[in-house]
Amino acid sequence: MSTAHASDTIPTTVDNANLQELEDTVSRLASHKGVQSVMILNRAGDMLVSRQAGPEAAKFAKQLLETASAYLTSLSEDDEISFLQIRSKQHRELMIAPHEGYLLAVLKR
Template identity: 35%
Template sequence: MLATQAMADSHATSTSASQSHVTPPELEQTLTLLTSHRSVLGYMLLSRGQPVTIIRHSGVVFEGEQGKKYASAIARIVQSVQTGLEEVSGGHNEGDDIRFMRIRTKRHEIMISPDERYLLAVLHDPATT
């Protein structure tokens, strides 16, 4: 639950992180808080460009090729959900962008906070409290 609140808080404080790739102090504090929570397996800060690039990550699950796969999948998930919302609204959802998503599997939960310039994704183990 702490990770969820930190992600929601980071949405408002970190919108300039990907433009210069310099992390503002507020985002640094949020990322430190996220990584200190024992259920958090890692996070990824991704660009919204094509191709999606990893700006920053934490956790072995997001390293190397596996990290690239996660980055690509996260970008596809966000795009797919946005497209689906546009389809069901008949194009009348102007300005109604996705703010936060949670996807839970048997083993993990991924929380995604999209912004117009970046995506923040946090992977955690919901069984760990």
């Protein structure tokens, strides 16, 4: 996948210790009531860890973040997303939170 959004300060690979930490985070979140899927992507949009989330979900998350980032950048050059949330009529809730070098996405219902 494209690494156009990766920078020197943002890891695109994870070592084993970090990966275990990400796995633990995903497991913890996935055990919450109503959580349908959880994924952690790197800033390039590559899936690092997931539960019940396929490549389609990663693609949509990446597209959403790119559009939202482009909008924020048009308002102020160095602004960044802190949280993105979508609620649906069928009570789905998608939350995406950038966290250090990673993007965490949770789908609830």
